Amino acid sequence: MSAFIPKYLYNFFLKDNSHVIQEYLTVFSQMIAFHDPQLSNHLNEIGFIPDLYAIPWFLTMFTHVFPLHKIFHLWDTLLLGNSSFPFCIGVAILQQLRDRLLANGFNECILLFSDLPEIDIERCVRESINLFCWTPKSATYRQHAQPPRSVGGDNNGFSKSSSYFSSDDQDLPKTDLSREPIKLSELKAELSPRISAEDLIDLCELTGPGHFKTPTKRIKSSKPKILAVDIRSSEDFHRGHISGSINIPYSTAFGPDGELVQCAANTTLQSFKGRVIVVISNAMKSAAAFAAHLVKVCYPKVCILDGGINKMKPTGLLTVPSPQI
Numbered sequence: 001m002s003a004f005i006p007k008y009l010y011n012f013f014l015k016d017n018s019h020v021i022q023e024y025l026t027v028f029s030q031m032i033a034f035h036d037p038q039l040s041n042h043l044n045e046i047g048f049i050p051d052l053y054a055i056p057w058f059l060t061m062f063t064h065v066f067p068l069h070k071i072f073h074l075w076d077t078l079l080l081g082n083s084s085f086p087f088c089i090g091v092a093i094l095q096q097l098r099d100r101l102l103a104n105g106f107n108e109c110i111l112l113f114s115d116l117p118e119i120d121i122e123r124c125v126r127e128s129i130n131l132f133c134w135t136p137k138s139a140t141y142r143q144h145a146q147p148p149r150s151v152g153g154d155n156n157g158f159s160k161s162s163s164y165f166s167s168d169d170q171d172l173p174k175t176d177l178s179r180e181p182i183k184l185s186e187l188k189a190e191l192s193p194r195i196s197a198e199d200l201i202d203l204c205e206l207t208g209p210g211h212f213k214t215p216t217k218r219i220k221s222s223k224p225k226i227l228a229v230d231i232r233s234s235e236d237f238h239r240g241h242i243s244g245s246i247n248i249p250y251s252t253a254f255g256p257d258g259e260l261v262q263c264a265a266n267t268t269l270q271s272f273k274g275r276v277i278v279v280i281s282n283a284m285k286s287a288a289a290f291a292a293h294l295v296k297v298c299y300p301k302v303c304i305l306d307g308g309i310n311k312m313k314p315t316g317l318l319t320v321p322s323p324q325i
Contacts, residue, residue, distance in 0.1 A: 084140035240318035
């Protein structure tokens with residue numbers, strides 16, 4: 001327990017733990033939107049927020065939810081993951097109750113959680129592992145998580161080694177491309193999670209010395225496919241952008257009813273629905289608003305590049321068109 005509590009419940013039991021709990025629940029809410037936008041939209045519309053049901057889950061690491069024989073099985077998997085794995089378990093539980101949640105309003109959902117139906121633990125474990133594998137490591141960054149500890153090797157990426165699963169984002173060496181802490185009020189205002197520039201580079205499989213004008217991609221791996229969506233103006237986009245990204249200027253992306261305007265870039269975006277979509281801008285509020293629009297129209301796995309395009313400029317990994325002669 002001396003290792004378990006700091007890893008999964010760091011500072012949860014402080015006398016004033018409100019900032020820790022609120023950050024945790026906000027990240028969990030973002031994970032619901034990331035993995036199941038339709039469910040997230042419904043729960044937000046009826047005001048059924050994680051504060052109303054999830055605090056006992058995380059404070060007790062689900063012993064409040066499951067009997068002991070199921071907890072043994074769940075914790076066998078939990079202990080192999082990093083400190084973000086409980087978020088995936090929480091989403092997996094909600095997805096088992098998905099049909100009933102979508103069909104009901106606030107009062108019915110309260111009653112449902114007051115006497116939680118039977119949860120298939122095998123399915124919960126299986127689906128939580130799948131959710132974890134699709135979640136970029138930095139998407140669950142928390143500034144109130146356990147402080148960094150040293151880990152050996154380069155574990156950044158979607159490799160399926162145990163060291164990757166068990167290490168946390170905050171355990172990785174801090175660089176200029178890492179996630180930056182933000183105010184809780186800013187975090188709460190964003191429906192989709194942020195990811196670090198490190199994760200973006202790794203997921204896009206970009207490589208090449210900084211002086212290359214056209215970055216190359218690494219040898220294809222088994223990582224989840226990703227689409228970088230640059231929402232800056234076309235002029236800014238052509239001054240330098242991430243290799244393989246598409247340009248959908250925010251100002252012209254959506255119609256009056258919030259639907260995506262039909263164009264070639266939006267067709268590409270639609271073809272990537274269900275894969276990781278990273279929204280990139282030079283203004284975080286614009287990126288957050290664009291991502292929220294995508295969630296509203298039920299795009300899953302939407303996230304935002306922390307720090308925007310400015311984080312990428314010093315890397316030399318932006319594609320710069322050759323000058324016209």
